[in-house]
Amino acid sequence: MKLIQQQTEAHNLMGMTQQDLEAFFSAIDEKSFRATQIMKWTHQQGVTDYEQMTNLSKSLRDWLIENAEMKMPEMVSEEISTDGTRKWLLRVDDKNAVETVYIPEGDRATLCVSSQVGCILDCTFCATARQGFAGNLTSAQIIAQLWFAEHHLRKQLNKARVISNVVFMGMGEPLANFNNVIKAIEIMMDDNAYGLGKRKVTVSTSGLVPKIDKLREAMDVSLAVSLHAPNDEVRNQLVPLNRRYPIAELMDACRRFLEDKNRKHSITIEYVMLDQINDQPEHARQLAKLLKTLPSKVNLIPFNAFPNSGYERSTDYAIESFREILQAEGITTITRRPRGEDIAAACGQLAGDIQDQAKRKQHFEKLYDADLLKNKIEVVCA
Numbered sequence: 001m002k003l004i005q006q007q008t009e010a011h012n013l014m015g016m017t018q019q020d021l022e023a024f025f026s027a028i029d030e031k032s033f034r035a036t037q038i039m040k041w042t043h044q045q046g047v048t049d050y051e052q053m054t055n056l057s058k059s060l061r062d063w064l065i066e067n068a069e070m071k072m073p074e075m076v077s078e079e080i081s082t083d084g085t086r087k088w089l090l091r092v093d094d095k096n097a098v099e100t101v102y103i104p105e106g107d108r109a110t111l112c113v114s115s116q117v118g119c120i121l122d123c124t125f126c127a128t129a130r131q132g133f134a135g136n137l138t139s140a141q142i143i144a145q146l147w148f149a150e151h152h153l154r155k156q157l158n159k160a161r162v163i164s165n166v167v168f169m170g171m172g173e174p175l176a177n178f179n180n181v182i183k184a185i186e187i188m189m190d191d192n193a194y195g196l197g198k199r200k201v202t203v204s205t206s207g208l209v210p211k212i213d214k215l216r217e218a219m220d221v222s223l224a225v226s227l228h229a230p231n232d233e234v235r236n237q238l239v240p241l242n243r244r245y246p247i248a249e250l251m252d253a254c255r256r257f258l259e260d261k262n263r264k265h266s267i268t269i270e271y272v273m274l275d276q277i278n279d280q281p282e283h284a285r286q287l288a289k290l291l292k293t294l295p296s297k298v299n300l301i302p303f304n305a306f307p308n309s310g311y312e313r314s315t316d317y318a319i320e321s322f323r324e325i326l327q328a329e330g331i332t333t334i335t336r337r338p339r340g341e342d343i344a345a346a347c348g349q350l351a352g353d354i355q356d357q358a359k360r361k362q363h364f365e366k367l368y369d370a371d372l373l374k375n376k377i378e379v380v381c382a
């Protein structure tokens, strides 16, 4: 897959924040309230045809048609699970498509968005990692996933509002695409767009410590950490990034995140349950000790298998025993019910081509190459 061409977003109004739009209109001698009008038409009403934006002057509409894009993703496919989960493959440019997942649950509806095409971080249990890395999504390509889901489902489900929560847990490491993710979140939270509250948007990271600090300074959102192991020995195998930012540094970054801006909420710890790898009672006790001083809650995620992953899901007994140990130590722990398994939309299943198991060994050996790892980390932290 080729690297996504970094399109200049200067004239793609879809990915612009209110502030960007104000600057854009000021540069063409238009009043700043045009920014609010465009935000409302696009994100609240779902209108992307300038001709239909009837409170803009005719001359401005004509100018925008000639000079400003409003690029939308094309739906390549839609799969609907028996549990109501939907997975869309959305084309983001002529070479690449990403997956976006809608998960309804009672009166809450969560959208799981992608931030990159593929992923560079190579977590060994993750199907996305097997796909390689093709590039960062622009802010327009990220927010367009929410735009598409919200307006597509409003029509299909005949509802006034649909998406209540957004999680950055799709393809990619969101903090490795920092600026575009931040811009997209600003639009998600803007009252003239989707008006999502800070507790309704969750950024999930595999542990890019400097970017957690940067996020802390930039905005107040919920943070989830894909920990998956209670000690460095196990985590080095599952999340190679741990070799650069080990658990102790990651925990310190989480504490700083909560202390700053006096955040009242806790951090969500994601923990995929892998048979015999990280699911033993000793691992649960180590995890409890690690989290004792961090306001956090733990999501146990039964591993969602994909062909040739080389891992098995923990038994129900192992998962329940693990949960009980954490609970007994006073750590709120829930076991996440797998969603959309029949359409491969569950956690860690978003992927394209999968390598065979023999290649996994080679792949694994490469990950232990310190220079290679260092290069990768420099790329994602740039």
Ligand code: SF4
Binding pocket: 118, 119, 120, 121, 122, 123, 126, 127, 128, 129, 170, 171, 172, 173, 206, 226
């Ligand atoms: S788990 Fe997340 S960070 Fe790790 S390879 Fe998969 S998409 Fe990337």
